[in-house]
Amino acid sequence: MNYRTLGRTGIRVSEVGLGSEAFVNHDDAFAQELFDAALQAGINYFDLYNPEPYIRDSFGKAMEGRREQFVIQAHLCSAWIDGQYKRTRDMEAVREAYDDLFRRLRITYADVGMIHYVDEQTDFDTVFGGEVLAYARELKAEGKIRHIGMSTHNPCVAIQAVKSGEIDVIMLSVNPAYDILPSNEDVNTLFEKETYEMPDVLSCIDPERLELYSLCESEGVALTVMKPYGGGALLDAGESPFGVAMTPAQCLHYCLTRPAVASVLAGAHTKEELLEAAAYSELPDEEKDFATLLGSTPAHRFTDKCMYCGHCAPCTVGIDISAVNKFADLCEAQGMVPETVREHYQVLKVKAGDCVKCGACEKRCPFGVKIVEHMERAKVLFGA
Ligand code: SF4
Numbered sequence: 001m002n003y004r005t006l007g008r009t010g011i012r013v014s015e016v017g018l019g020s021e022a023f024v025n026h027d028d029a030f031a032q033e034l035f036d037a038a039l040q041a042g043i044n045y046f047d048l049y050n051p052e053p054y055i056r057d058s059f060g061k062a063m064e065g066r067r068e069q070f071v072i073q074a075h076l077c078s079a080w081i082d083g084q085y086k087r088t089r090d091m092e093a094v095r096e097a098y099d100d101l102f103r104r105l106r107i108t109y110a111d112v113g114m115i116h117y118v119d120e121q122t123d124f125d126t127v128f129g130g131e132v133l134a135y136a137r138e139l140k141a142e143g144k145i146r147h148i149g150m151s152t153h154n155p156c157v158a159i160q161a162v163k164s165g166e167i168d169v170i171m172l173s174v175n176p177a178y179d180i181l182p183s184n185e186d187v188n189t190l191f192e193k194e195t196y197e198m199p200d201v202l203s204c205i206d207p208e209r210l211e212l213y214s215l216c217e218s219e220g221v222a223l224t225v226m227k228p229y230g231g232g233a234l235l236d237a238g239e240s241p242f243g244v245a246m247t248p249a250q251c252l253h254y255c256l257t258r259p260a261v262a263s264v265l266a267g268a269h270t271k272e273e274l275l276e277a278a279a280y281s282e283l284p285d286e287e288k289d290f291a292t293l294l295g296s297t298p299a300h301r302f303t304d305k306c307m308y309c310g311h312c313a314p315c316t317v318g319i320d321i322s323a324v325n326k327f328a329d330l331c332e333a334q335g336m337v338p339e340t341v342r343e344h345y346q347v348l349k350v351k352a353g354d355c356v357k358c359g360a361c362e363k364r365c366p367f368g369v370k371i372v373e374h375m376e377r378a379k380v381l382f383g384a
């Protein structure tokens with residue numbers, strides 16, 4: 001397992017984490033088994049929302065006596081009301097649900113208090129202008145949560161959250177399909193086939209997504225990822241907008257090569273699926289590679305947009321082309337060169353300006369990136 005730093009929180013987290021989907025309709029023994037398997041595989045990052053009470057109890061029993069081995073993002077504003085899991089902004093319900101979550105999980109603090117599911121602008125205004133954020137701050141001051149996070153499917157809302165300076169971690173839905181769609185307040189559009197049939201929709205990464213990645217990187221806000229497989233659609237050629245089936249490892253690799261991403265919450269439903277996801281870190285590069293697949297499908301028309309896949313390597317003079325392109329894209333998305341990105345660029349041993357324009361890399365790029373021009377662009381941006 002590889003570990004990454006969770007942005008400015010400084011916490012080290014496993015690049016593959018575990019979500020809570022698997023536990024529905026299972027008992028304490030199952031939770032114990034899955035948590036044991038996760039820890040054994042090196043997973044330390046766990047996303048715990050507020051599912052049925054018995055599941056929260058199972059989590060608590062499975063963590064008993066070893067709390068320090070878990071980095072937990074625990075959701076605020078998700079509650080179990082009238083026998084159903086619901087998002088709520090009713091403060092009485094929010095407080096009650098969070099107290100109950102802590103009681104059942106048998107924990108005294110969460111590493112990240114994740115404000116749950118903020119997709120609409122009006123909801124963002126309510127949450128950030130009112131009692132929800134005030135409550136999160138209160139929990140932080142009391143030491144019950146170490147950092148404030150927010151989960152969303154909407155990059156526009158996420159950008160505002162980053163700019164607020166209040167949020168250290170954003171849980172975002174990321175995968176190659178969602179990355180090409182414009183921001184939307186309605187998460188359901190991400191799942192609809194018609195969305196991907198609009199003209200030119202497959203031709204580029206959404207600029208708001210790029211801006212979000214860039215902002216997170218420069219502000220030290222970590223991204224944790226949900227829906228890496230697009231709800232399973234990307235694993236099925238018939239369902240995927242690209243017309244090909246990706247493997248779980250390819251999906252994870254796509255997410256983990258996006259800027260600012262610290263951990264991907266694998267959508268494991270069984271111990272086998274969990275172990276398959278955890279094994280990602282040990283796989284050879286060929287098995288993680290998503291570029292050959294996506295670059296060759298007729299349904300995919302990304303052109304001249306670097307996907308940071310590394311296929312163009314090795315460069316004749318040793319330039320890390322993928323890193324150079326990523327840094328240049330981050331600057332372009334913000335219309336400036338953030339100091340953090342400049343620093344990262346300066347650390348590169350070989351700079352874009354060293355390119356001898358041999359063109360060897362361009363022949364290997366599955367996405368038709370005009371790399372020589374991109375190196376020129378980076379040289380101008382960074383002055384080297
Ligand atoms: S230039 Fe092409 S091959 Fe190289 S990292 Fe970007 S997309 Fe991949």
Ligand code: SF4
Pocket residue numbers: 314315316317318319321354355356357358359360361362371372375
């Ligand atoms: S064209 Fe430039 S970046 Fe590409 S392999 Fe040659 S020297 Fe490296």
